Amino acid sequence: MRVKAVIAYDGGYFKGFQKQKSTKYTVTTAIESALISLGIDSEIRGSGRTDAGVHATGQVIDFELPDFWKDLTKLKEVLNRKLKHISFKHISKVKDDFHSRFSAKRRIYRYIFKTTRPSIFEEKYIAYYPVFSEKLLQQALKKFEGEHDFSNFLKTGTITHSNIRTIYRARYKKYNNYHIIYFEANGFLRSQVRMMTEVAMQVALEQFSIEQLQEQLEVKKRYITTLAPPEGLYLARIIY
Template identity: 65%
Template sequence: MRVKAIISYDGSQYQGFQKQKSTKMTISTAIEEALVSLQINSPIVGSGRTDAGVHATGQVIHFDLPDFWNDLEKLKRNLNRKLTDIAFKHISFAANDFHARFGAKKRLYRYVFKTHKPSVFEQKYISYYDAFDPSLLIKALKIFEGKHDFNFFHKTGTITHTTIREIYRTDYVERNGYHFIYFQANGFLRSQVRMMVDAAMLCARGELSEIQLREQLKCQTKHTTKLAPPEGLYLAKIIYG
């Protein structure tokens, strides 16, 4: 029986979502070990991979259950007791061909930062950038909208058949001293969101011109490869259908 689960996690103690040979401190490994302890020997598949230190409020995964696990509320309670910094928000039965990654149509990321140093209680969850011009930030973000080849906006190391992605929407909002950047797209490359955030913030502080940003987006000249700090990034929502 295939199930779909929506999970959230504090990524600050983990080396990313995807399993790695060099460490057990990944989200996938922690969840699969919890499943094995409940006699569920199924790998999990996520809607997308998040980097080390990156969080999620709406990651979606799928895995397969043995027949004797038909009480999903009990399963959720047991998993949440066993896991640290990872929470199962909802588990539901899914079609046998449901695929958390390939079935996803849209992915939404949220980036949170302040313009003064976060407190010790926030520093694992909120990033910091110097003062900037919000109007320049909004202009920079809008440049990313549409279908583009993001070959100059990702880290290498992940095999993908194409670096073309379509960004449907970008947003910037400020609330009570917290700054939020949103990207919604059909998919993202490795570290693409963090690289776009930092490039947009360079524009917002006058350190990168709109012309330079467009040149990099057109794969003409690579002006920056810096990544925004991981602490402020959240995989917020996955949309299917």
């Protein structure tokens, strides 16, 4: 039986979502180790990778479940007792052809930051940027909407079949002392959200122009390759 699970995790404790040969501290390794201890010998598939330090409130994974595990509520409870810094929110049965990554229609990320230094209780979960122009930030984010070749907005060394993605929504809003950026797309390249955030914030800080952003987006010239800090980024939701 194939099952889908919606999970949340604190990315500050992991070197990323995907398994790596150089470290055992990944989200995938932690979950697969917990599954093996329950007699579930199945690799998990995720809707997408997240970098080291990046969090998730709505990551989706799927894996194969042996016949003797029929009680999905109990499985969720047992896994949540075994795992640290990872929480299983829902587990449900899906069709055999379901794939967390390839079946996904849209992905939503949120980026949270403050213009005052986060407290010691926030610094792992909230990023910091100086005071900025909200109007310029909104203008910059609007440029990302639509279908574009994001070759200048991914981490170097990344191999993909296509760098074309469609951004359905790029928005900013303020909530109390927190500033939140939303990106909704059919998919994202490696570190694309962090690079788009950094470029948009540099425009908002008047360190970078809308015209330069447009040139980078049109793959004419690459000005900025730095990434926004990982602690402010959350994989929020996957839409199927």
